[in-house]
Amino acid sequence: MTCLACDVGAGRVRPPGGTIYEDEYWQLAHSVSPVQLRGWLVLVSKRHVLDVGALTADEAAALGPIAASGAAALQSAVGAERVYVCSLGREPHLHVHFHFVPRHAGMPDAPLDVFAAMWSNQSPWACGDEEAAAVAETVRRAWP
Numbered sequence: 001m002t003c004l005a006c007d008v009g010a011g012r013v014r015p016p017g018g019t020i021y022e023d024e025y026w027q028l029a030h031s032v033s034p035v036q037l038r039g040w041l042v043l044v045s046k047r048h049v050l051d052v053g054a055l056t057a058d059e060a061a062a063l064g065p066i067a068a069s070g071a072a073a074l075q076s077a078v079g080a081e082r083v084y085v086c087s088l089g090r091e092p093h094l095h096v097h098f099h100f101v102p103r104h105a106g107m108p109d110a111p112l113d114v115f116a117a118m119w120s121n122q123s124p125w126a127c128g129d130e131e132a133a134a135v136a137e138t139v140r141r142a143w144p
């Protein structure tokens with residue numbers, strides 16, 4: 001079974017705009033979904049580990065500062081009202097990753113309605129790879 005997070009980490013799948021942030025344990029980039037919510041970033045662990053509870057102490061310690069910096073940079077870069085950060089391990093072989101989801105102005109207040117917009121090509125906040133790459137560069141420049 002292939003793991004998309006491993007494919008991104010190994011460079012077999014290149015997110016639009018390339019890597020935004022990378023260290024020994026984590027890599028942050030724009031999402032690679034065919035339907036893009038503008039500014040939807042994904043942080044993947046470099047190690048193939050299925051559950052957040054199985055992270056090493058070093059992986060977990062590195063996670064907090066990246067979450068704070070990534071959320072701040074994203075909020076600044078796209079002018080988001082809020083940035084949601086979550087981990088949803090649905091597929092059996094897809095390893096630990098965190099979604100950074102901007103709530104753009106005019107989006108519904110309910111977070112679950114924002115998540116519905118992530119996979120909708122009818123959403124006014126959808127974008128293609130070119131715009132996603134531009135957002136990635138803006139987030140890179142806004143990194144605190």
Ligand SMILES: [Zn+2]
Pocket residue numbers: 003004005006007047048049093094095
């Ligand atoms: Zn993996």
